[in-house]
Amino acid sequence: MTALPTVGDVAQAAGVSRQTVSNVLNAPQVVRDDTRDRVQAAIDRLGYRPHASARRLRTRVSSTIGVRLPFVDRDGVSGAVLDRFLHELAEHADARGMRIMLFAARDHDDEIAQYRRLRDGADVDAVVVTATSYDDPRIDWLATERMPFVAFGRPWGSPHADDPGRPWVDVDGFAGTREATAHLLGRGLRRIGWLGWPEGSGTGEDRRAGWAEAMAAAGVDAAELEVLSLSAEDVASLARSTVERRLGGRTPDAAGLDALVCASDSLALGAMMAVREAGHPRFPVVGFDNTPVSAALGLSSVDQCLDLVAIAALELLLGDTGERVLPPGDPGIRAPHRLIPPRLVVRRSTPLTPTG
Amino acid sequence: MTALPTVGDVAQAAGVSRQTVSNVLNAPQVVRDDTRDRVQAAIDRLGYRPHASARRLRTRVSSTIGVRLPFVDRDGVSGAVLDRFLHELAEHADARGMRIMLFAARDHDDEIAQYRRLRDGADVDAVVVTATSYDDPRIDWLATERMPFVAFGRPWGSPHADDPGRPWVDVDGFAGTREATAHLLGRGLRRIGWLGWPEGSGTGEDRRAGWAEAMAAAGVDAAELEVLSLSAEDVASLARSTVERRLGGRTPDAAGLDALVCASDSLALGAMMAVREAGHPRFPVVGFDNTPVSAALGLSSVDQCLDLVAIAALELLLGDTGERVLPPGDPGIRAPHRLIPPRLVVRRSTPLTPTG
DNA sequence: ACCCGGGATTTGAACGATCAAACTAGCGGG
DNA sequence: CCCGCTAGTTTGATCGTTCAAATCCCGGGT
CATH class of the missing domain: 3.40.50.2300 (Response regulator)
Known part of the structure; x- marks a missing residue:
């Protein structure tokens, strides 16, 4: 026969009923061992595959x-x-x-x-x-x-x-930026800037808060945090000009920045372009998302797992x-x-x- | 009733048979206009949706x-x-x-x-x-x-x-690199290098051939093509060191290169990093794939459409x-x-x- | 008056699986 | 000896749709 085998064919081949074949597949524990083996052998021999649509029609489950x-x-x-x-x-x-x-x-x-x-x-x-x-x-x-x-x-x-x-799942952006900031603080850097998105995004506020908490824990006061905080839309070119404006031709050090933690890899890329262009290739920039871009450029980044x-x-x-x-x-x-x-x-x- | 309406329900509501409802959905041209309208109204009123699995079971088509x-x-x-x-x-x-x-x-x-x-x-x-x-x-x-x-x-x-x-579909890499090369030639550049992958990849050979043809059409002979050709595995860092080795501390001009056409954006990124590090930020590099990386970096690239x-x-x-x-x-x-x-x-x- | 053609519609069966209920042994207790 | 219980298996019905064939209806030709 050319048609695909059905439970009926398997049942006939194994000398049992359709339902027993079905049980072997869906509730093996209720079938006696020797019967199960016999049915399984028939399934293998005929190359039987359950017809997913038929099963779905009956069970109303699509997996x-x-x-x-x-x-x-x-x-x-x-x-x-x-x-x-x-x-x-x-x-x-x-x-x-x-x-x-x-x-x-x-x-x-x-x-x-x-x-x-x-x-x-x-x-x-x-x-x-x-x-x-x-x-x-x-x-x-x-x-x-x-x-x-x-x-x-x-x-x-x-x-x-x-x-x-x-129900929801989400990435703890707060913990991510806090860790990134703490990492930089642990390297002896102190004036760590934040480059985020314009206000109004829950994710953005969350990530900024992680940076702020790590900084506060290191003794930086709220007024200084405000000064260290930049924002731009999530496009590399805009991030770049934002950082360039902040530097205003000075060195990062003179502009009051030891490093930058960013809300995304796009922002980090723009920031990196700005500081490297200004002649400071080792200025630390950390991104977020760990995209191929950050990997290719050797940029540290927060991976979302x-x-x-x-x-x-x-x-x-x-x-x-x-x-x-x-x-x-x-x-x-x-x-x-x-x-x-x-x-x-x-x-x-x-x-x-x-x-x- | 809480259960989903079926063709039977629609048929009953419209005063026709199941098959006519089915025809309205699958072969509207065989149903008389007024009947079709009546059935369609019933479908809309009941909010009927065909059960995809039942249809698949019968027709053996899954769409x-x-x-x-x-x-x-x-x-x-x-x-x-x-x-x-x-x-x-x-x-x-x-x-x-x-x-x-x-x-x-x-x-x-x-x-x-x-x-x-x-x-x-x-x-x-x-x-x-x-x-x-x-x-x-x-x-x-x-x-x-x-x-x-x-x-x-x-x-x-x-x-x-x-x-x-x-049957297959593919992107004409040959045409892509030929166009990229012709574009650079059209800007008055002549010694256009190729940065490809190590031999053995059909796609790689194809893309290289496009560059070679454009160069040959511009009068560059085979021996010179050989000299202009570089290769590296498809990783930015390896591409970068390959180009750095080629430059050997000289300017690109002194090393005999006016521009580079690359087999991928990864390679292009590496090449760009190498020439920029060497102090030649305006050296033209063209990539392939038009990935977000090339877009973010402002790198010309061949888009696969x-x-x-x-x-x-x-x-x-x-x-x-x-x-x-x-x-x-x-x-x-x-x-x-x-x-x-x-x-x-x-x-x-x-x-x-x-x-x- | 009859039959024919063909478009529109209906009817019964089938797709391949599982569910619910019925059946069959086999066993132990009263 | 009968009854009930349980584990294992079978039987008939059903999920919602479309296919194939049958039926209905109506106007036109002979």
Whole structure:
């Protein structure tokens, strides 16, 4: 026969019923050992593969997680973060018997329409929401519809921040910049500047706060912190001109700066271009995200440990060991909100001795 | 009622049979206008969504394309190319009613096993194969099993290169480097060097040949070409030391170089660092891939036009307009091998100097 | 008056799996 | 000897859709 074998064919070959074959695959413990071996042999011999769609139709479980493909951000360096997250997610999802389905969406409304279609069509059991914003309509929709999901990104300032029905995973930016700053302080540097984004971003404020805390712990007062703080949009060229303006033709030392901690690799790249151009190639600059850019340029950077983020995201959907998406708020899920501590990657751009 | 509406519910609401509802969705032209309107109204009113798995079970069509998630290449810049391709693919697939399913695989054998599972489980109709190599076992398997696929990357040197049953899309590297070289020649530069990869890569040889042809057309003889040619592994730091060795402390001019065309942005970055360190920030360097790195550094680069690549890949699977994967070798598919011409993106060539 | 053609619609069966309930042994206790 | 219990297995129904074939309807030709 040319058609693919079905449970019926396997059952016939093994001399058992369809249901027993099904049990061997889905609940092996209820089948007697010798029967199981016989059925397994038939499965192997016929090369049987379960028909995923038939199973889904009956069980209403797809073992698939939907992810909206984040924007193509042509000039930004930051897109790489979501790409890497996607990589890690796919890899660890595979290890837990899940697959990732991508979809595109123009805006939030369109994305919600896609959620509905994917769920109603039994295409996905859950979705991962990325690039969350304050009062995100997608999160509201998912929560009220009780569709399983997990967000990559905290709901900054939302009244629902602690709602266990709205699980999220995020990177602890505060801890990351604090570590980066402490590292520089430990090298004997003192006037460590901050280059962040314009106000209004939860992530940006969080990362700045980490720097501020480390500086405060080293005895720097609030007024001086204000002086050490710069900001620019997340584009290398703008960061560069911001730093150039700050230097105003002076040496960094004369401008009151021993080093710079940045909110992103884009900013760090711009800052590095400015100081190197001004003739201070060893001025320490630390970035955030550990993108290929920082690696190629030998820039120290805070790595987001996206593998841990992906693993945590899956735990929030599947529980610690399961292979099935749990309903929202299920007790099998431990802490529904996870902060992943990032890791400072030190490269040669932060030399052991300060230079001017 | 709390359960999702089915075709049966819609049929009842519209006073027609299940099949007519099905026809409204899949073959509207066979349904009389007024009936169609009535059914459509019922669909909208009930918020009916077809159950994708049930449809797949019956039709044996999944409207899904599988893509193995390309490697996580932590330090390389090049991974960004496949990521961008994936973005474009997802976006254009969506426009043609297709979705992308990701999967992970450890090696080629594992990948083939996944192909089989995905196909037998009716999870995907076709796959896109990336990072192809000479005599790729995956391609052989797909071709002999007659499973629909398209490769991103030419089968360099394979005897099956012209087999219409083995469709591929690729970027015309030759044309890209030729254009980049011609651009520099047009600016009055003459001794344009080549920085490529060590021999043995089809893609590398192709890109080098484009440079060589443009140079030959400008009257440079073979012996001189040999002198102008450098190579390094695809890592910025190695590229940098290769160029430094070539300069040997001299100015680029004294070392016989007016500019450099590179096989990748990683190489270009290394080259740029070397010449800038040597005090020649305006020495023109052109990269390949137009990654965020080159954009951020203001490096000219050859853009692969991955949107066109993705569109072409879908055409090779679906035909010009269809929404269904065609069997391998179907006449609905025009040319089964497509070379996409890339586009030179010119940026200011000396990003690290103050403008002026 | 009859039949024919063909467009529009309906009917029953099938896709391949799992669920729920029923059945069969085999065993021990009363 | 019968009853109940349990572990293991089988049976019939079902998930929601589309296919293939049958049916209905209506106008026109002979």
